[in-house]
Amino acid sequence: IQDGCNRFCSYCIIPYLRGRSRSRSMESAAAEILSSEAQETVVTGIDVSEYKDEAGYDFADLMLAVQDADTRIRLGSLEVSLITERFLNALKQVKHFAPQFHLSLQSGSDKVLKSMNRHYTRAEYLEKCRMIYEAFPNAAITTDIIVGFPTESEEDFEDSLRIVEEAG
Numbered sequence: 001i002q003d004g005c006n007r008f009c010s011y012c013i014i015p016y017l018r019g020r021s022r023s024r025s026m027e028s029a030a031a032e033i034l035s036s037e038a039q040e041t042v043v044t045g046i047d048v049s050e051y052k053d054e055a056g057y058d059f060a061d062l063m064l065a066v067q068d069a070d071t072r073i074r075l076g077s078l079e080v081s082l083i084t085e086r087f088l089n090a091l092k093q094v095k096h097f098a099p100q101f102h103l104s105l106q107s108g109s110d111k112v113l114k115s116m117n118r119h120y121t122r123a124e125y126l127e128k129c130r131m132i133y134e135a136f137p138n139a140a141i142t143t144d145i146i147v148g149f150p151t152e153s154e155e156d157f158e159d160s161l162r163i164v165e166e167a168g
Contacts, residue, residue, distance in 0.1 A: 001023060001024050001029040001043055001044070001045050001048060001051055001062065002021060002022070002023045002024070002045030002046060002047060002048050002050060002051045003018055003019075003021075003022055003045060003046050004018045004019040004020050004021045004022050004046055004047070005018060005020075005021055005046050005047045005050070006020055006021045006047070006050060007047065007079075007117070007119075008117060009106075009116055009117050009118060010115060010116050010117045011116060011146065011149070014046060018046055021046070021047055021050040023045075023050070023051045023052055023053045023054075024053065025053045025054065025055065025057075026053050026055065026057035026061060026062050026065055029043075029053075029062055030062060030065040030066050033066045033069055033071065033073065034066055034068075034069050036069070036070075036071040037071075038071055039071065039072060040071060040072040040073075040074055040098065041069070041071040041072070041073055041074070042074045042075070042076055043062075043073060043074070043075050043076060044075075044076030044077075045076065047079065048075065048076050048077070048078065048082075049078055049079035049081055049082035050079075059082060059087065059090075060084075060086050060087045060089075060090035061090075063087075063090040063091055063093070063094055064090050064093060066094065067090075067093045067094045067095060068095055069094070069095065069096060070096070071096065072096040072097075072098050073094055073096060073097050073098065074098040074100060075100075075101065075102070076102065077102045077104055077144075078101060078102060078103050078104065079103075079104055080103065080104070080120040080124060080125055080128050081119070081120070083101075083103070083128040083131055083132060085131070088131060088132065088135040088136075089135075091135070091136075092135060092136075099136040099138060099139040099140065100139070100140040100141075100142065101132055101139055101140070101141050101142070102141075102142045102143065102144075103125070103128065103129070103132070103141055103142075103143055104143065104144060105125060105143040105144065105145055105160075105163065105167075106118055106144065106145060106146050107145065107146060107149065107152070107156065107159070107160050108122050108125075108145070108156075108159040108160035108161070108162060108163030108164070109122070109152065109155075109156035109157075109159040109160060110122055110159075111151065111156060112149050112151060112152050112156045112159075112160075115149065115150075115151040116146075116149065122159065122163055125163065125167070126163070126166055126167055129141055129167040129168065133168065141167060141168070143164075143167075145160050145164075147160065
């Protein structure tokens with residue numbers, strides 16, 4: 001539903017190769033999802049958290065537009081900034097939503113997150129996990145963590161191990 005990226009994380013070349021974020025129209029994306037005959041449809045892109053079409057419809061609007069889809073809907077990788085009450089409430093309306101959230105982390109250390117040019121803290125990440133579990137008590141939260149980042153110390157690495165436990 002989306003291509004490109006505006007984040008410019010220090011370790012990533014995607015914005016230079018794929019360009020700035022751009023989204024399909026909600027009508028086009030919704031039509032494809034609603035017409036799917038697959039058991040499951042994964043809604044994905046380079047950075048779906050930045051989904052917003054030219055008419056101003058965002059990812060929550062798209063989820064509401066496909067809430068009655070016959071296919072099970074699973075989401076691709078999400079950024080922390082996407083997790084809001086509005087977005088989670090929209091997902092609750094989706095008839096066949098798979099409550100599995102791949103919520104990008106990269107590091108459990110605020111120092112390393114800053115070096116990576118990630119725009120959230122470990123506390124914000126944990127708060128978003130809490131919000132997800134509140135909205136979807138049986139949710140599965142998965143993530144990715146980069147270890148051995150050039151500025152990472154042993155303490156930073158331990159912070160990444162701890163946040164996995166803290167986030168559940």
